[in-house]
Amino acid sequence: MSRQSTVIAPSILSADFARLGEEVDKVLGAGADWVHFDVMDNHYVPNLTIGPLVCEALRKHGVSAPIDVHLMVEPVDALIPMFADAGASHVSFHPEASRHVHRSVQLIKSKGCQAGLVLNPATPVDVLDWVLEDLDYVLLMSVNPGFGGQAFIPSTLAKLRAVRERIDASGRAIRLEIDGGVKPGNIGEIAEAGADTFVAGSAIFGRPDYRAVVESMKRAVAAALVA
Numbered sequence: 001m002s003r004q005s006t007v008i009a010p011s012i013l014s015a016d017f018a019r020l021g022e023e024v025d026k027v028l029g030a031g032a033d034w035v036h037f038d039v040m041d042n043h044y045v046p047n048l049t050i051g052p053l054v055c056e057a058l059r060k061h062g063v064s065a066p067i068d069v070h071l072m073v074e075p076v077d078a079l080i081p082m083f084a085d086a087g088a089s090h091v092s093f094h095p096e097a098s099r100h101v102h103r104s105v106q107l108i109k110s111k112g113c114q115a116g117l118v119l120n121p122a123t124p125v126d127v128l129d130w131v132l133e134d135l136d137y138v139l140l141m142s143v144n145p146g147f148g149g150q151a152f153i154p155s156t157l158a159k160l161r162a163v164r165e166r167i168d169a170s171g172r173a174i175r176l177e178i179d180g181g182v183k184p185g186n187i188g189e190i191a192e193a194g195a196d197t198f199v200a201g202s203a204i205f206g207r208p209d210y211r212a213v214v215e216s217m218k219r220a221v222a223a224a225l226v227a
């Protein structure tokens with residue numbers, strides 16, 4: 001199975017929440033592919049963010065791009081149908097936050113969403129054993145979850161290579177997403193290590209020219225893949 005197409009998924013955690021609809025329109029208009037939607041519960045992670053009402057509001061505002069919901073909540077199952085009904089296209093969760101990981105994956109799929117499993121920096125890749133084949137994507141955290149603007153943890157590159165090998169061996173079209181500290185200056189080596197789907201918050205939102213950043217990220221990925 002060949003590598004999946006490149007996806008840039010800006011994390012709205014770094015957007016101006018007072019103008020969220022405009023911010024999302026602007027970043028999608030600048031060439032971003034998905035909207036990355038970080039849900040934090042002040043329990044699984046120390047921060048507290050947004051819920052299904054905001055996802056629904058973005059759909060009502062007219063957002064038609066994929067909305068990639070990253071659940072940093074514990075427990076997860078009750079929120080899965082709520083986000084699916086609110087318009088999420090993708091839903092991912094952390095294995096530590098679900099008592100029955102396989103059941104949570106099936107719940108996401110039964111609601112018509114793509115299912116992802118998220119690995120924290122210290123979560124071993126073996127957690128993918130027996131569930132990888134059921135997943136649509138794996139999301140590797142390259143920072144500890146909870147906050148935007150942190151530095152990329154370098155050991156994630158080796159972990160990306162390990163997960164890439166497993167995905168390739170599975171022969172399935174599973175995306176490999178990376179989240180945390182992704183910038184135009186490091187996205188090339190991250191792509192080379194195996195990621196195809198790139199979440200970036202502080203590198204995009206708050207910058208004067210979203211298009212310039214998104215394009216420079218896409219160019220750096222393309223250059224890394226031909227090198």
Ligand SMILES: O=C(CO)[C@@H](O)[C@H](O)COP(=O)(O)O
Pocket residue numbers: 011013014036038070143144145146147148149150179180181182199200201202203
């Ligand atoms: O899930 C998270 C943090 O928990 C991320 O999505 C961050 O929001 C990414 O932000 P940057 O590191 O790109 O600023």
